[in-house]
Amino acid sequence: MTGTGNLDAAPYALGRRADFPLLAANPRLHYLDSAATSQKPASVLRAIQHYYETTNANPHRGAYTLSAAATAAYHGARARIATFLGVADADTLLFTRGTTEALNLVATAWGRTNVKAGDRIVVTRLEHHANFVPWQKLAQATGAEFVIAELNTDGTIDMNALESLVTPRTKVLAFGHVSNALGTVNPVADLVAIAKRVGALAVCDGAQGAPHLDVSVDSLGVDAYAFSGHKMLGPMGIGGLVMRRELLEAMPPYQYGGDMIAHVGDQHTTYNVLPYKFEAGTPNVEGPIGLAAACDYLTALGMDRVIRHERALVSLAMERLSAIPGVTVLGPGADRRSGVVSFTLEGVHPHDLSQMLDADGVCVRAGHLCAQPLMRALGVHATTRASFYLYNDVADVDALAASVNTARLRFAGA
C-alpha cells in the first residue's frame, strides 16, 4: 500500500494542528520526532492548569475537602488511563516517571526476588537501552545468564531462534511492543505464548506501543506492560506499569516512604494495598490528570484512525526516501511497522543530516537512538529517524524528502 490514496483526511493532519499550540504557533515546523516525545494538545495543558487553579492539595493527606478533591482527581485520572489501555483492574496500574522507571521497578522489585543464579533472562536485539540494561544488570547481580534473541535481516525478531533460547530455566522474556529505532511491531501474542510455556515473566516495553496502537493490556496477556505519558500527548514525567495483581502483591515494594505503608512499628513495617504500595511519597498528580486528558483526546479521535493515518504517512515516507539516491531505509515493510522510518544516507552522517534538515524546519532524531546493541547488528553507528504522529501530514513528508535530497547534493560536492 503506497501513495496518498489511503491517507485519512489527506492532505491535512488527522489531529488538527490547531489543537497543538506549539505547532499552531510554528506553521513552518515539520515535527518528525514524536517517537522521542509528542507535542501536547491544548486540552492537556488546560487540564493541568485547571487542576492547579481549582483542586491542588496533597492527595491522601488531608481530611479537608480540597485534599479529598485532589485525591479524587488523581484516582479518577488513573481510572480513565486504565480504561484507555484496556486494564480492568485500575489498581494494578502504578504510576511511575515513565517507561524507564517502570522497567527498573520490575527488574528490581520482582527480579531481585525471583531470579537466581543459573536462571536465564532473554531480551531481543531490538530493545531500547531501558529494556536492556536493567535486565543485563539483574543478570550480573544474580548470576543469571543474559541472552539476546537475534533478528531477521528485515529487523523483525527471529521467532524460531527466540523460541529455542527460551529454555525451562528462563525467568524473564523482555521485549518491546514497537521498536523505537525501526518501528517494528512485534508479535506480542506469540512472544507471550513462548514465555508462558516455560513460566517466564513476559515483560513488554510499551513506550512506542501505547501511543500508536489500539492497546488492550489485559488482552495482550503480558505479565507487565510499561508506558510513558509524554509520547502519547501527555506531559513529561508521568507513565506507568501495569502488572498482574498477584505478582504485585507478592513482590516487595520498590521504594519506601510515605503513602506506601500500612503500619510502621519501631522494628517492622507493613505495606499499604495496591496501588499505594508502589507509589511512595507525594505523587505526581498533574501528570496523571494531563495524561488522562491525552487519553480522552486519543479516544475522541479513534486509535483505529490514528493507526491508518500513521501507516499511510510511513508508507509514503518510505517510498519518497527510498527514491533518493544513497538512501537506505532500515527495518521491515510498512505493514509490519508503526510510525517510525529510520534511514541512512550514504556519505552523510546522521548528525550532519539532522542539522541540515533543521535549517528547513524538519525535526528528526539522529544517533544511536538508545539502541546500541541493535546498531551493532545493523552494522551502523547511527541512523536518522523520522517518526510520525496524528498531527503530521503529507507536507511533512514532502519537506523531509526535499530536505534530505538538498543535503545529499550539498555533501556530494560540486
Added chain:
Amino acid sequence: MSAELDELYQSVILDHNRRPKNFREMEDATVKADGVNPLCGDQLTVWIKLDGDQLTDVSFRGQGCAISKASASMMTQIIKGKSRAEAEQLFGDVHALITGHPTGGDVGPLKALGGVSRFPLRVKCASLAWHAMKSALAARPGDSAAVSTEADGPGPEGA
C-alpha cells in the same frame, strides 16, 4: 540554506569529511587515546608518534559526523611537527574559537571551524579529536588513554 549553516559546512569542512587526511591506524605510535561522545555515539582514536618533545606523526580513525571528522583531519595536519606545548596551545585556541571566544591566536586553516560556535550542540563534535589528542599526550608511552566529551560536565560545551 541559512548563512549560519553555510558557515558551518564550509567547503573545506566538506572536503576533509570526504577525504580525511591521516585517516589510518599507526602501529608504531608512541601514545594513543580513544575519544567518545556518549550523547551521539561518535568515537575516534588518535595516534601520536613522539620524538622527544616533537609530534613527528599524528593519525586518527573513527566514526563521526563531518564536523568531528574534518576537525580531526585538520588537527592531524596542523600539529604534525609541533612541540607538545605548541599542540596544547592550539587546543586552547581551537577550543576558544569553537565556543565563540576566540583568543586571537593564529589557528591557520582551523578558522574554518569557527562556524561551530553558532551551534552549541556541535561544539563537542568539533572538540572530540582535540580532547583525544590532549589525553594521548598526557598518557605514558605505551598506555592507551580514553576520554569522554562528557568529562567537561553535562550540557553543550561552552553553551
